[in-house]
Amino acid sequence: MKITAIRLTRLNLPLDPPFNAAWDPEPRRAFPATLVTVETDEGVVGYGSGDTMDGFEAFEHLFLGTDPLQIINQVRRIETINFHGGRYWPLEAALWDIIGQVAGMPVAVLFGGARDRLPAYASSGELLAPEARAESALAAKAVGFRAMKIRIARDRTDEGIAAVRAAREAVGDDFDLMVDLNQMWRMSGDIEAALPLAKVHRLAAELAELGVLWLEEPLPQVDVPGAQRVRAQTGLQLSGGEMVRSLPEMMALIEQDAFDIYQPDVALAVGMYRARQVAESANLRHRFFTPHTWTNGLGLLANLHVAAGVDAGPYLEFPYDPPGWTPERRDFFMTPITIDPHGDVVVPDRPGLGVEIDHDAVAHYTV
Ligand SMILES: [Mg+2]
CATH class of the missing domain: 3.20.20.120 (Enolase-like C-terminal domain)
Incomplete structure (x- = not known):
């Protein structure tokens, strides 16, 4: 199996009223999120999120054409980038989503x-x-x-x-x-x-x-x-x-x-x-x-x-x-x-992470 595309979708949810996080000096008036979509040559698609993925575009080529099932190699690849810049763990989540779907099991299993x-x-x-x-x-x-x-x-x-x-x-x-x-x-x-x-x-x-x-x-x-x-x-x-x-x-x-x-x-x-x-x-x-x-x-x-x-x-x-x-x-x-x-x-009992993406919401909040 090969990774054919990694798409980053930048989303932003306005927060009205704002959220006053204790650890943040400023009230949060918007909630940004980045949805990672990984596509494969066999049609399996994985999703991940949870960090900004800022700057990932410069490293995308290191993953295209590689096998998502060789997860330890993917983890090591992500760690080589962590040393220099951002941490791209949402990509790993998307890969596990693919692995779970291929295995026909929830990732928790x-x-x-x-x-x-x-x-x-x-x-x-x-x-x-x-x-x-x-x-x-x-x-x-x-x-x-x-x-x-x-x-x-x-x-x-x-x-x-x-x-x-x-x-x-x-x-x-x-x-x-x-x-x-x-x-x-x-x-x-x-x-x-x-x-x-x-x-x-x-x-x-x-x-x-x-x-x-x-x-x-x-x-x-x-x-x-x-x-x-x-x-x-x-x-x-x-x-x-x-x-x-x-x-x-x-x-x-x-x-x-x-x-x-x-x-x-x-x-x-x-x-x-x-x-x-x-x-x-x-x-x-x-x-x-x-x-x-x-x-x-x-x-x-x-x-x-x-x-x-x-x-x-x-x-x-x-x-x-x-x-x-x-x-x-x-x-x-x-x-x-x-x-x-x-x-x-x-835990969702569907194969992979079991996320149900709301594609209408994604389209609505994409920036
Ligand atoms: Mg804590």
Whole structure:
């Protein structure tokens, strides 16, 4: 089989009202996405998305005429480009979509087939006042979620703790809460200092009192000793690694026992094939793997297949913070992914990734 064409379709969904992501200093008034379509000489077509693919046109020729089924060669090819420029993992997702269709199986089966569904956590994204965040947690619980992640801004930690406390009081103890400080990577141009270790330590101790399941990326990536101290002294689980730039970087964190939960995104960080190795390495050391998924619905789907295949846990991230972030906005160019009444996200049982592209939406939002 040969790749005959790789098409990048640039999409842009206007957001009105805007979405105020906690990690972004500017309100988001539009949501861009790039849909990767890979065509083959045998008529099989694969789709991927989840990163911008900016600059890919300069490297497209390296893939045309190659065999999409030789996936390790394709992964290595993508990694040679990562070294110099952008990370083109959405292409790998499209190739796995092809491989799954050729095999006649969901990609999750090719990754181990451990599960056909995973419990989802509502991953919120906005900084809300305590009362509003408590209401949102109750609403998430009412639609079936068994867990929610809450963002705390590094310059508003008291308010953040108050929001977690309010959510805990609202939902009770039979609902998991996680907290994300987003200190391990930065939006371009964000040069403010990270929280000092002593402050993170106090924050973690308060979150442990509130029964938080894990604290995500509380420190810069280099501060592995700090993360280990916080874990040892508070008993709180720490997670991280959603945006690491390579597999060796991720493996070094695992070998140092930096975290309890490792979260590389298959669309943004290490790709799908390499994420399986991360999962196996973490599991062998009695640690968790569960990927970051905050891109768009097709990125979420690629992460879901890997996560279900390798038995990720304890939950899968499900970006969800209505009205700012809904499955309809997140998945605007495809049939939206939803949770079932038990709070599980179910792996599509169609061959490949099982995405249902909404071609009318693609045509409408193409820029
Ligand atoms: Mg995070």
